[in-house]
Amino acid sequence: MNLGSEVVGIIALCFAAAFTQNIVLTTFLGLCPFLSVSREVTTAAGLGVAVVFVMTFTCALDWLAYRYVLQPLRLEFFRFILFIVIIAAFVQLVEMIIERGSVTLYQNLGIFLPLITVNCAILGASLFMVIRGYSFVQTVAYGFGSGCGWLMAIVAMAGIRRKLANDRIPAGLQGPGIAMVIAGIMALAFIGFSGVLQGL
Amino acid sequence: MTARESAARQAVLDGLWRNNPVFRQILGICSALAVTNLLLNTAVMCAALTLTTAMSCLTVSLLRNWTPRRVRMMVQVLIIAFYVIIIDLVLKAFWPAMSDNLGPYVGLIITNCIIMGRCEAFANSHRPAPSFADGAFSGLGYSTVLLAVAFFRELLGMGTLFGIAAPFFSTAWDKWIIMVMPPGAFFTLACVVWFLRSRQAALEEAK
Numbered sequence: 001m002n003l004g005s006e007v008v009g010i011i012a013l014c015f016a017a018a019f020t021q022n023i024v025l026t027t028f029l030g031l032c033p034f035l036s037v038s039r040e041v042t043t044a045a046g047l048g049v050a051v052v053f054v055m056t057f058t059c060a061l062d063w064l065a066y067r068y069v070l071q072p073l074r075l076e077f078f079r080f081i082l083f084i085v086i087i088a089a090f091v092q093l094v095e096m097i098i099e100r101g102s103v104t105l106y107q108n109l110g111i112f113l114p115l116i117t118v119n120c121a122i123l124g125a126s127l128f129m130v131i132r133g134y135s136f137v138q139t140v141a142y143g144f145g146s147g148c149g150w151l152m153a154i155v156a157m158a159g160i161r162r163k164l165a166n167d168r169i170p171a172g173l174q175g176p177g178i179a180m181v182i183a184g185i186m187a188l189a190f191i192g193f194s195g196v197l198q199g200l
Numbered sequence: 201m202t203a204r205e206s207a208a209r210q211a212v213l214d215g216l217w218r219n220n221p222v223f224r225q226i227l228g229i230c231s232a233l234a235v236t237n238l239l240l241n242t243a244v245m246c247a248a249l250t251l252t253t254a255m256s257c258l259t260v261s262l263l264r265n266w267t268p269r270r271v272r273m274m275v276q277v278l279i280i281a282f283y284v285i286i287i288d289l290v291l292k293a294f295w296p297a298m299s300d301n302l303g304p305y306v307g308l309i310i311t312n313c314i315i316m317g318r319c320e321a322f323a324n325s326h327r328p329a330p331s332f333a334d335g336a337f338s339g340l341g342y343s344t345v346l347l348a349v350a351f352f353r354e355l356l357g358m359g360t361l362f363g364i365a366a367p368f369f370s371t372a373w374d375k376w377i378i379m380v381m382p383p384g385a386f387f388t389l390a391c392v393v394w395f396l397r398s399r400q401a402a403l404e405e406a407k
Contacts, residue, residue, distance in 0.1 A: 025382060026382045027234055027382075028229070028230055028233040028234045028382070028385065029230055029308070030230065031229050031230040031233070032226070032227065032228075032229070032230055032313055035226060036226070077285055077288065077289055078285075079307075080281050080284060080285055080288075080307050080310055081278065081281045081285070084277055084281060084310060084311075088274075088277075119311070120230045120308050120311035120312070121230075123307070123308060123310065123311050124304055124308055124311075127303075127304035127307050127308065128303075128304055131303060131304055170394070170398075171397075171398065171401060172393075172394045172395070172396075172397035172398035172401060173390070173393075173394045173397075175226075176226040176393065177390050177393045177394050177397065178390070180386045180387075180389055180390035180393070181386065181387065181390045183386045184383040184384075184385075184386030184387045184390065185383070187382045187383040187386060188378075188383045191381070191382070191383070
């Protein structure tokens with residue numbers, strides 16, 4: 001395989017992770033914050049950016065740990081615990097760094113970081129990466145693409161929900177119910193992107 | 201004796217109906233929607249989750265007096281992960297096809313908020329037996345809603361139930377492929393939540 005087609009492959013992977021295989025709309029990961037933190041566009045965007053950042057790096061770290069520690073030791077079943085610990089430690093570290101480094105960034109992003117530890121999209125991306133046997137570069141592209149997909153979905157969701165704020169919704173469907181209907185329609189739209197990928 | 205009986209009643213009612221984790225608290229749907237396109241996958245997933253929740257709550261409750269408060273989250277995650285690893289290994293060994301079907305979702309039970317929620321809200325401060333019951337019925341509450349979702353998705357999308365062709369739906373019915381695809385999961389769960397919440401509101405009004 002030459003360099004050109006490899007680059008196209010990586011871009012396609014990244015694109016697929018963000019659109020056709022969108023982590024929240026097709027694999028249902030990270031749904032809890034997706035439904036509960038999507039009332040304000042700015043908060044949604046803040047959490048989304050934090051997810052992109054954490055997901056890209058934890059996927060890379062988890063890949064390294066899986067390939068160079070767990071596989072040589074034949075301790076693959078231990079990956080759940082190791083991945084969770086890596087994610088928790090990484091989030092803690094980032095929190096400490098931005099707390100020292102930038103006050104404004106900490107105020108904007110800091111409150112979202114602890115939430116991310118329990119975001120199943122982060123662990124899910126790492127588990128998918130193991131199951132699909134990605135290389136290191138593919139893993140980084142996949143982590144970044146998935147994070148961007150999550151960011152796009154939650155920002156769009158927050159925008160739509162703000163528009164709906166004054167509409168009359170049946171009592172039983174208010175809140176999470178209508179959010180799920182919106183998510184379903186968004187999922188339909190995102191499936192439409194699969195044609196783009198076939199053309200690539 | 202009556203006090204204990206009412207506590208047991210409460211655990212059952214809360215888990216299955218009043219505080220149902222899925223349609224009341226919207227917890228734990230992350231790892232759940234993906235497996236509801238087939239009833240069989242859903243049933244296995246529900247069994248795994250109920251088992252993990254009940255056993256984790258029991259263990260957390262047993263260890264509650266020896267766990268320092270500051271590290272209790274980490275301890276809880278490790279306890280949950282321990283049970284999930286056992287389930288994952290058992291599935292891989294005895295039912296590899298199912299293990300492939302469920303993919304990463306068995307591992308994702310670890311981050312299922314129902315378990316952490318029950319451990320933190322109940323098992324942390326109660327004796328082992330009630331904690332076990334609380335965990336088990338929360339798990340069962342989750343299972344009933346999920347099985348309902350899976351029932352409609354498989355029936356309308358594929359015309360089968362547990363993989364067996366259903367009368368009418370497998371022949372005359374024009375299959376709704378969308379139901380077994382991701383959007384169908386959202387629509388079906390929204391309808392189930394809608395129905396159950398309306399029922400609940402109507403019952404409360406009638407009281």
